[in-house]
Amino acid sequence: MTENGFYKIKPEFVDLINRIGGKYLDKKSRPVFCCIKDKDIESLYWAIPTSDYSHRSPKQIDKIKRWCTEKSIRSAYYHIGFTNRPAIYKISNCFPITDKYIEATYISQGRPLILKNKREIKIIRSKLHRILFDESIHPNKYEQHITDIKNFLIEEIKQNQSIKIDTKNVQSEHTPFNDLLIRTVKDKMDIDKLNEQDIER
Numbered sequence: 001m002t003e004n005g006f007y008k009i010k011p012e013f014v015d016l017i018n019r020i021g022g023k024y025l026d027k028k029s030r031p032v033f034c035c036i037k038d039k040d041i042e043s044l045y046w047a048i049p050t051s052d053y054s055h056r057s058p059k060q061i062d063k064i065k066r067w068c069t070e071k072s073i074r075s076a077y078y079h080i081g082f083t084n085r086p087a088i089y090k091i092s093n094c095f096p097i098t099d100k101y102i103e104a105t106y107i108s109q110g111r112p113l114i115l116k117n118k119r120e121i122k123i124i125r126s127k128l129h130r131i132l133f134d135e136s137i138h139p140n141k142y143e144q145h146i147t148d149i150k151n152f153l154i155e156e157i158k159q160n161q162s163i164k165i166d167t168k169n170v171q172s173e174h175t176p177f178n179d180l181l182i183r184t185v186k187d188k189m190d191i192d193k194l195n196e197q198d199i200e201r
Helices: 011-019 058-068 118-137 146-166 176-200
Strands: 005-009 032-037 045-052 078-082 086-090 095-097 102-105
Touching: 005 011, 005 045, 011 146, 032 118, 045 118, 058 078, 078 118, 095 146, 118 146
Parallel strands: none
Antiparallel strands: 005 032, 005 102, 032 045, 045 086, 045 095, 078 086
């Protein structure tokens, strides 16, 4: 995945959300916005579902616009912007995701769809951070159960790491997580070496 790109998610990811206790009913192949890479977990990205603006009634649009101007957390629930057309970014429906659950890059007019407007990106990311902060205080507040999804994916990542570490050809697998693991082990060895030198002094 690439930050600011749009993707289609696999139906099995929707099934996963519902299976672990969350709620995600939309199985249509809508573009999902890959907003940002997680700053702590190498393989994790944060995605935001989008919805076609034209499919909403005037009453629904008025409600969303009203929420966007509020001073409460609801102002971060949505953003009205653009994909390849006017669209609604359903920020409060965000979720963490890994490459495993991406079905395909979303193509528009023969090219991968990527958001390039820096102002739009800044607004969307700011709202996403507000939602995630709210979620950190109130785990699983939102219907998709963001915290449960994240915990499940972290365990899945750890399990994949263990499998790769146990293989003999681990050095030949140049994945971001192996690189991270190698760096972490090397850093620890360097720190231990420095500590030994301090003791000798």
